[in-house]
Amino acid sequence: MAENGGRAAGADVGDLVARARRGEPRAVARLISLVENESPRLRAVMAALAPLTGGARIVGLTGSPGVGKSTTTSALVTAYRRAGKRVGVLAVDPSSPFSGGALLGDRVRMSEHALDPGVYVRSMATRGHLGGLSWAVPQAVRVLDAAGCDVVLVETVGVGQSEVDIAAQADTTVVLLAPGMGDGVQAAKAGILEVGDLFVVNKADRDGAGTTVRELQHMLGLGPPRAPGEWRPSVVRTVAARGEGVDELVEALEKHHGWLVEHDALAARRERRAANEVESIALTALRARMGQLGGDQRLGALATRVRDGDLDPYAAADLLVEGVAEA
């Protein structure tokens, strides 16, 4: 990672961006590495990218492990490539206990696109970062957007809140389910129903697919009453491994995009996404400031006192924050 950062820092940012826009995968890779590694040139990169963004449609895909997110993502890539679109894929991996990076599985399943210059696939690990690397994923989306991707697919395991949040920052959020992955109550507990613009019941050739669709439609109907003209989530059945239902999914995505544009909702969503980005970066900066002030050392001393009951955690936090305000 240091090597990547070093090499990229040596290159001219403007040149890298120009090459990324011409579709050179290595330039895209370097730009994303700059983001992930918080390179000193990150700010220059982001300033250069800002005017180039806004052209890509951002689609989030989320769902529990085992529902077939990678397979569905891969099938979508195939469909979009057939339509001549450039596609970026970010596979956000909430954790890998051993490597700190993404597991082989996703890459293997996406390997059919490995040699296609119109597809850029990147895995991002989020483990160990405060807020699930929430600041880095949207920055990587910016890179792919500025590089000229027509569609950016952001795939995350969606049971935890932070991963759901990542997917929910898309223009369109697709929630995937599969038959036999637990009953409706468990799905509701996972908290992913309310973020979905579209629902996919994948592996729809399995027993219980009809039940899952009905349960889902029932639970979607249980939600708070929707305003007139509000988007009504639809349910698509797929067998992504065989490409079945994928055209219908693309059509549903198209329909949702049309609805967003028609209802002035796209600009509002993108503004909300930008607000989340800015706030997340600002919080990270404030946190770093606590550290720069010797906060980490002070934090250790304060934590000892809290552990021993000499100080309560709120009083300790006050003492920690004081230094930041004084900076």
Place this chain on the structure above:
Amino acid sequence: MAENGGRAAGADVGDLVARARRGEPRAVARLISLVENESPRLRAVMAALAPLTGGARIVGLTGSPGVGKSTTTSALVTAYRRAGKRVGVLAVDPSSPFSGGALLGDRVRMSEHALDPGVYVRSMATRGHLGGLSWAVPQAVRVLDAAGCDVVLVETVGVGQSEVDIAAQADTTVVLLAPGMGDGVQAAKAGILEVGDLFVVNKADRDGAGTTVRELQHMLGLGPPRAPGEWRPSVVRTVAARGEGVDELVEALEKHHGWLVEHDALAARRERRAANEVESIALTALRARMGQLGGDQRLGALATRVRDGDLDPYAAADLLVEGVAEA
């Protein structure tokens, strides 16, 4: 909630704490409500509790939906009650799309303990809070600890990082699995293997239990080499619904506690937990300060410019943070 907060604010904090220590469930409930609602008296409560904490053993239980966390928690409560211990249970619910609160399921499964004054059960919803209500869960643990619980069980759905983090802040973290919940690679993706001090394969009477145990042992063996004297996670088989294996689980918990004490690791873990608490509260305070400075309004204006490509998100964050430092 407002009513709860209001009533509690009317009562004397010292009196509430004294009553909680005598085991009055209503006093415990009020104290936790003060924490959840961020009552103005929260600081007074925390200051009063600080010297009373440290007596409870904190056990985290985490695992994917459907592995039987609630059933196992309930079986553990039964075992600890038989041994005459006072037990607190926090069931942390990462989300409920409809009520914002906990779903009925957990409460129903815990209902056998509803009339036992030696057991205090509380569900906490984490949805919609920054960082998964990470500041409130440890504060609620403090309440139960100070109230005189011998054991506090913190149960969370553990696929998302924030929920895993909650469980991992315990003295001992128990990761539950069940046969047929997806293959080993999927379990590894869930990122819960490395946080476990103990592993439970529940529903061990089902087909595939042996395979799950073997896969688990294999994956645990794949981890980085452990230092001599380091704790080696063990695997316990249970059928919690019938109480099978629960005595073995209690014994394994006891063994891990003994190891922690013997290796001076308990104090270190608790200091780390305190540091996380303090940092999380400090960040929340800094975030509030951004809001108080009209940050929300400014954030909206900055987000519009970022969305339109006039400003990059880092430059926008700089402008947002400036106000906080100047306060």
